[in-house]
Amino acid sequence: MQPETENTSTGPMPAGKTLSDEDTLLRVRGLQKVYQTDAGPIEAVRDLTFDLGRGELACLVGPSGSGKTTLLKCIAGLMNVTSGEVILDGQEVTGPPKRMAVVFQEYGRSLFPWLRVDSNVELPLKNAGIDKAQRRELVQEALEAVGLDHVPRSYPWQLSGGMQQRVAIARAIAYQPEVLLMDEPFAAVDAQTRADLEDLIRSVWKKLGVTILFVTHDIDESVYLGQRVIMLSSSPTVIQDDIDIDLPAERTQLETRSAPRFTELRHHVYEQIQAAKQGFRPDGD
Numbered sequence: 001m002q003p004e005t006e007n008t009s010t011g012p013m014p015a016g017k018t019l020s021d022e023d024t025l026l027r028v029r030g031l032q033k034v035y036q037t038d039a040g041p042i043e044a045v046r047d048l049t050f051d052l053g054r055g056e057l058a059c060l061v062g063p064s065g066s067g068k069t070t071l072l073k074c075i076a077g078l079m080n081v082t083s084g085e086v087i088l089d090g091q092e093v094t095g096p097p098k099r100m101a102v103v104f105q106e107y108g109r110s111l112f113p114w115l116r117v118d119s120n121v122e123l124p125l126k127n128a129g130i131d132k133a134q135r136r137e138l139v140q141e142a143l144e145a146v147g148l149d150h151v152p153r154s155y156p157w158q159l160s161g162g163m164q165q166r167v168a169i170a171r172a173i174a175y176q177p178e179v180l181l182m183d184e185p186f187a188a189v190d191a192q193t194r195a196d197l198e199d200l201i202r203s204v205w206k207k208l209g210v211t212i213l214f215v216t217h218d219i220d221e222s223v224y225l226g227q228r229v230i231m232l233s234s235s236p237t238v239i240q241d242d243i244d245i246d247l248p249a250e251r252t253q254l255e256t257r258s259a260p261r262f263t264e265l266r267h268h269v270y271e272q273i274q275a276a277k278q279g280f281r282p283d284g285d
């Protein structure tokens, strides 16, 4: 789905795309995060405003230290905002919302080594009080979706890095989230596995209709995966740019990445990130 966008920002700060109430699942408004440290306050995120449409797959890129993880933690309700708000389906986020799942980069640390693959995937469902029969069904479906239904009884440490990350993805999707937040989930796997996981995410997204916000350092990955790419400025962070990725919905690693339009979009995102790194800020501060 590609919701119709309507930029309703009227303030002086540059803002991401905002949508009508009907199309919006997640709303971020004027989000600011200041960390209080012994060395004084650190303003990691200054002013972020954007909406995510229902069923949208948006990628978020920005220079190192631009606050991508901070933003994701605020959206996930794992951290309080200093000012501004995060609204999920009309409700302000003040703690981890039920219908949201997060996949982090460090799959090694996010899976329990003493639990088998199926038990790792099942655990959040147990905690949510879902009955056994339904849990079994959800675990089986999720393992099938990520191509791991042949190793349910293995331990995570018996699997490759890419397979472990697929277990983490299966755990997130078994939970049937409305929103899936992914923080550099493929940073620690090799290039070939990474390409396979990118295709896996697009197929899971299409199949389940889940809304995804995907953080990555990798500009090509953001263009290949996303329907939209949101670019962050350097810290203290505002939105540098927010563009639609008008590539065909059917994407393949070989054809999509060699399409002239892919190169143009990649060039644009690259230019913006370079500008951000050199300190260019759309708010002119």
Ligand SMILES: Nc1ncnc2c1ncn2[C@@H]1O[C@H](COP(=O)(O)OP(=O)(O)OP(=O)(O)O)[C@@H](O)[C@H]1O
Pocket (backbone or CB within 6 Å): 035, 036, 037, 042, 043, 044, 062, 063, 064, 065, 066, 067, 068, 069, 070, 071, 235
């Ligand atoms: N717990 C914390 N306490 C104090 N400062 C923090 C904390 N976490 C992050 N920061 C600071 O906030 C800023 C943004 O950090 P954050 O990790 O969100 O950026 P990032 O874009 O995810 O970085 P990277 O791309 O390198 O992973 C940085 O200056 C960082 O040092």
